[in-house]
Amino acid sequence: MSSNEILSELTNQEYRHGFVTDVESEVFRPGLDEEIVAAISAKKKEPQWLLDWRLKAYRHWLGMTEPKWAKVSYPPIDYQAIRYYAAPKSTKDGPQSLADVDPELLRTYEKLGVPLEERAILAGVAVDAVFDSVSVATTFRESLAKVGVIFCSFSEAVHQHPDLVKKYLGSVVPYTDNFFATLNSAVFSDGSFCFVPKGVRCPMELSTYFRINQADTGQFERTLIVAEEGASVSYLEGCTAPKRDTNQLHAAVVELVALDDAKIKYSTVQNWYPGDKDGKGGIYNFVTKRGKCAGKRSKISWTQVETGSSITWKYPSCILLGDDSVGEFYSVALANNYQQADTGTKMIHIGKNTRSTIVSKGISAGHGQNTYRGGVSIAKSAIGARNYSQCDSLLLGDKCGAHTFPYLDVKTSTAQIEHEASTSKIGEDQLFYCRQRGLTNEDAVSLIVNGFARRVIRELPMEFAVEATKLLGVSLEGSVG
Amino acid sequence: MSASAPATTLASALSEGTVSALERARAFGAREAATSPLFVQNLRRAGAEAFAKLGLPRPSDEEWRYTSVAALSRQLPAMADAGGAPAGRTASARSALASLGPIGVAGRSHHQLVFVNGRLDTELSRFDGLPAGVRFDALSRLFAAPPDLLERRLGLLRGHLTHPFVAMNAAFLLDGAFVHVPDGVVLAEPLLVVHVADGSAGPVASHPRVVLSLGENAQATVVEAYCGTGEAFVNPVTEIVLGAHAHLDHTTLQEESVEAYHVGTTEAHLGPGAQLFSHVLSVGGRLVRNELTVRLHGDGAGATLDGLFLARGEQHVDNHTLVDHARPHCGSQQYYKGILDGSARGAFDGKVIVRPAGAFTDAHQKNRNLLLSDTARIDAKPQLEIYNNDVKCTHGSATGRLDADALFYLRSRALSESQARSVLTLAFASEIVDRVPVAPLKAHLTDRVLGWLAGNASEAR
Numbered sequence: 001m002s003s004n005e006i007l008s009e010l011t012n013q014e015y016r017h018g019f020v021t022d023v024e025s026e027v028f029r030p031g032l033d034e035e036i037v038a039a040i041s042a043k044k045k046e047p048q049w050l051l052d053w054r055l056k057a058y059r060h061w062l063g064m065t066e067p068k069w070a071k072v073s074y075p076p077i078d079y080q081a082i083r084y085y086a087a088p089k090s091t092k093d094g095p096q097s098l099a100d101v102d103p104e105l106l107r108t109y110e111k112l113g114v115p116l117e118e119r120a121i122l123a124g125v126a127v128d129a130v131f132d133s134v135s136v137a138t139t140f141r142e143s144l145a146k147v148g149v150i151f152c153s154f155s156e157a158v159h160q161h162p163d164l165v166k167k168y169l170g171s172v173v174p175y176t177d178n179f180f181a182t183l184n185s186a187v188f189s190d191g192s193f194c195f196v197p198k199g200v201r202c203p204m205e206l207s208t209y210f211r212i213n214q215a216d217t218g219q220f221e222r223t224l225i226v227a228e229e230g231a232s233v234s235y236l237e238g239c240t241a242p243k244r245d246t247n248q249l250h251a252a253v254v255e256l257v258a259l260d261d262a263k264i265k266y267s268t269v270q271n272w273y274p275g276d277k278d279g280k281g282g283i284y285n286f287v288t289k290r291g292k293c294a295g296k297r298s299k300i301s302w303t304q305v306e307t308g309s310s311i312t313w314k315y316p317s318c319i320l321l322g323d324d325s326v327g328e329f330y331s332v333a334l335a336n337n338y339q340q341a342d343t344g345t346k347m348i349h350i351g352k353n354t355r356s357t358i359v360s361k362g363i364s365a366g367h368g369q370n371t372y373r374g375g376v377s378i379a380k381s382a383i384g385a386r387n388y389s390q391c392d393s394l395l396l397g398d399k400c401g402a403h404t405f406p407y408l409d410v411k412t413s414t415a416q417i418e419h420e421a422s423t424s425k426i427g428e429d430q431l432f433y434c435r436q437r438g439l440t441n442e443d444a445v446s447l448i449v450n451g452f453a454r455r456v457i458r459e460l461p462m463e464f465a466v467e468a469t470k471l472l473g474v475s476l477e478g479s480v481g
Numbered sequence: 482m483s484a485s486a487p488a489t490t491l492a493s494a495l496s497e498g499t500v501s502a503l504e505r506a507r508a509f510g511a512r513e514a515a516t517s518p519l520f521v522q523n524l525r526r527a528g529a530e531a532f533a534k535l536g537l538p539r540p541s542d543e544e545w546r547y548t549s550v551a552a553l554s555r556q557l558p559a560m561a562d563a564g565g566a567p568a569g570r571t572a573s574a575r576s577a578l579a580s581l582g583p584i585g586v587a588g589r590s591h592h593q594l595v596f597v598n599g600r601l602d603t604e605l606s607r608f609d610g611l612p613a614g615v616r617f618d619a620l621s622r623l624f625a626a627p628p629d630l631l632e633r634r635l636g637l638l639r640g641h642l643t644h645p646f647v648a649m650n651a652a653f654l655l656d657g658a659f660v661h662v663p664d665g666v667v668l669a670e671p672l673l674v675v676h677v678a679d680g681s682a683g684p685v686a687s688h689p690r691v692v693l694s695l696g697e698n699a700q701a702t703v704v705e706a707y708c709g710t711g712e713a714f715v716n717p718v719t720e721i722v723l724g725a726h727a728h729l730d731h732t733t734l735q736e737e738s739v740e741a742y743h744v745g746t747t748e749a750h751l752g753p754g755a756q757l758f759s760h761v762l763s764v765g766g767r768l769v770r771n772e773l774t775v776r777l778h779g780d781g782a783g784a785t786l787d788g789l790f791l792a793r794g795e796q797h798v799d800n801h802t803l804v805d806h807a808r809p810h811c812g813s814q815q816y817y818k819g820i821l822d823g824s825a826r827g828a829f830d831g832k833v834i835v836r837p838a839g840a841f842t843d844a845h846q847k848n849r850n851l852l853l854s855d856t857a858r859i860d861a862k863p864q865l866e867i868y869n870n871d872v873k874c875t876h877g878s879a880t881g882r883l884d885a886d887a888l889f890y891l892r893s894r895a896l897s898e899s900q901a902r903s904v905l906t907l908a909f910a911s912e913i914v915d916r917v918p919v920a921p922l923k924a925h926l927t928d929r930v931l932g933w934l935a936g937n938a939s940e941a942r
């Protein structure tokens with residue numbers, strides 16, 4: 001088998017999470033107006049201040065235009081054709097424990113390999129599962145509460161911890177931020193909320209699993225993670241959706257706040273339905289993710305494996321406000337078939353001696369277009385700031401594209417900035433070397449692709465590293481780093 | 482100057498600038514029509530029409546992200562008209578030329594064309610003594626009986642239809658240089674084209690055009706130098722067409738006064754196996770933009786793009802490159818270095834495009850910047866856009882200050898702080914300066930860098 005055939009075999013794998021769950025759902029009529037915004041808010045029995053905030057965002061959104069600068073193309077989105085709320089019908093007061101959750105839903109998550117049941121204690125991961133617009137289950141809440149960690153769905157947080165939500169909501173991504181974030185601010189339905197108090201090291205990995213099920217809906221979740229002084233938390237996020245011929249919009253907002261000496265690690269394995277091999281269907285993943293290192297010596301680390309979505313528009317960023325704070329971004333983005341990915345990061349250095357590292361690996365196959373777009377900006381106040389960026393692209397096939405658009409803005413002489421990038425295909429000499437060591441062609445290609453992505457994969461927690469490796473369509477030999 | 486005009490919004494200022502520039506362009510075209518061949522009149526009209534349509538670039542325009550068009554537009558209404566500027570200030574041109582040092586002194590054996598405020602100065606120019614078939618002349622002298630080739634080459638790259646400043650240049654086309662080296666001819670002597678912007682008697686504008694055409698297997702070295710005094714708006718356009726296996730070494734030296742606004746656009750079209758060596762060196766100017774587009778449209782063509790920019794005080798230098806790999810087996814190397822002091826602002830915005838047909842491309846892009854003060858600022862945007870998988874492309878950009886260890890080492894060898902800084906800064910610049918092929922030019926550049934460093938030191942004191 002020639003290396004081209006192997007590549008096409010590797011890159012032609014079917015989407016495995018494309019089934020539809022048949023649960024009775026409650027959906028709102030399509031369209032967006034103040035009535036819908038108010039209805040979402042009423043559905044969630046939200047306090048007046050949050051409704052006001054949503055309406056402010058909605059009114060601001062009306063005056064905004066969709067950003068066009070990204071290197072992606074898609075037909076115009078009709079925002080009045082989308083349903084902004086869909087939820088599985090459940091008992092009136094919502095599930096109190098897993099036993100109350102619709103068994104059909106539990107089976108869905110079972111199928112996806114998400115350990116919702118507490119017997120999955122072995123997995124050691126607390127999960128918040130978000131199904132369409134609502135959170136259906138959050139596990140391990142009691143054991144987390146014992147150490148003071150709050151981990152619940154966003155709607156619960158609004159009711160139970162209104163002060164915290166009010167204090168931090170919109171503090172990193174204001175409702176005026178950008179077109180999609182503003183839309184999210186108006187219509188966000190649910191998401192996860194996590195608060196780690198002073199000095200607490202979260203005893204287990206926290207995780208949210210997002211699932212879009214309903215057709216014609218958009219998913220607009222909002223995640224807020226706050227780590228107080230000296231706290232640390234590692235958070236994982238996974239996403240899947242059924243196969244459909246139409247495109248669905250996913251516009252999420254993630255806000256992270258790290259105070260003095262706090263550490264937040266945020267990992268994503270994004271596997272929304274990417275569309276079929278002719279580019280039909282798939283999720284538009286237009287996401288705003290931003291972390292604020294507000295405190296001294298704080299650290300925010302983003303790791304993402306982007307394999308799904310027909311279009312990805314996503315720039316997890318760090319605002320390095322506190323002195324000596326650290327921002328990290330590790331990314332593997334795969335664009336196959338007709339997928340388009342315009343992704344990267346923004347490191348905004350404001351505090352003294354702030355440091356950031358960017359490692360981005362783009363893999364393009366089929367007709368995929370993969371773009372790294374990253375910004376490093378060093379303010380005058382960021383004395384002694386340091387940045388290192390590396391962006392590599394691997395091209396598999398002759399119809400795909402790989403693009404690198406770094407923006408480096410430096411306003412102080414004491415900063416040291418380095419950016420490097422390379423683009424290449426798998427070298428014939430590399431393949432030849434592996435082959436003469438007795439590896440089959442397939443193994444050789446897997447080895448090289450894995451080696452290419454390894455620096456990012458090894459930043460992922462173990463469970464996700466395994467999933468990510470599988471997602472890259474290649475099995476990892478030996479141990480996962 | 483419109484600086485005294487009542488404050489208006491930028492958008493209306495831009496459109497006002499466009500309208501007034503357009504009116505002047507029409508008047509200019511009508512005035513010059515009698516002495517210009519038809520194809521030049523057509524080019525002027527096309528340029529004016531395109532400019533009216535394009536307007537000035539908006540601040541939101543991604544390609545103009547790092548250069549304030551507003552500052553330029555303020556200069557426009559008063560300066561757009563080149564025709565009004567008095568010509569023939571030979572005396573001041575002489576002194577400006579002298580500042581170019583060994584390369585510019587009148588009386589040397591160079592073949593040189595000297596333009597003062599956009600008009601040819603016959604007294605300082607020297608065209609004769611070139612091999613048969615070689616054209617090296619001023620456009621204004623050729624307009625009376627234009628060679629066929631000029632008609633085919635002038636405006637060939639069609640930038641005047643898409644680029645606002647090239648359109649403006651076409652609309653105000655008055656004079657410039659035409660160089661043609663026929664097939665197989667190798668020119669040993671460098672050709673020098675000097676543009677003097679003399680704003681000593683009030684602001685001036687010029688829109689010089691340089692057309693360089695090399696036939697198959699031809700070789701030439703061309704130096705374009707920009708110098709002058711006082712307030713000026715200089716908007717040159719250089720068009721380069723290289724035939725198969727032609728070999729051009731092209732240097733742009735920009736050392737105008739710190740009151741000059743310079744927007745230079747160069748576009749090169751390379752045939753199969755052609756090689757372009759470009760050196761873009763900027764020292765002067767209040768606001769400088771160097772735009773360089775290289776289209777590798779023949780198999781196996783290659784381009785080496787070097788750049789060095791020094792800026793201090795309130796200077797602003799924006800370097801823009803685009804290398805278009807449209808055919809297989811092409812190579813490109815870019816190396817741009819910037820040294821910034823004071824409150825200067827610099828930018829490097831480079832792009833490499835590899836089109837689907839650009840297999841076996843070998844493209845590299847390097848940018849290094851040295852910040853000598855805490856108020857200097859640099860923006861770098863090295864970009865790759867790749868549509869073919871069989872390529873080797875890399876880019877890198879780094880920004881920093883002088884290495885503390887190296888400074889300490891030199892200090893321990895009894896060099897003063899400022900000497901040590903000069904040695905290291907000169908070494909940083911030498912990497913580009915040393916690759917300039919014309920020896921007197923190399924020497925002149927080294928002097929320039931040293932003078933610049935001395936100037937910085939005295940400024941700091």
